[in-house]
Amino acid sequence: MSFTDSTEAPIYAGLVEEQGDVPAEVRRVAEEVLREADRAIDFGTVGAASAR
Template identity: 75%
Template structure:
């Protein structure tokens, strides 16, 4: 159940109905961005020089 479905938040539910669930969309885009960054910046094969260990 999303927050917008709760009966104790009629103002929020109305805003979601009018504008869409902005927090959920932001969360989805942020998660997608993190996955893309993980793929683009894969440093698993890079090793620190011996002097930094």
């Protein structure tokens, strides 16, 4: 079932039509930022440095 199914959530479907699917866009941008951060920072060394 999709959140944009007009029979289940007509108000939400109308908002998506007017404004776009904001939660999906936020999710996409957050995933992109996480990928960029993962490439820029080696988080594996953070825990090792604090354990010294």
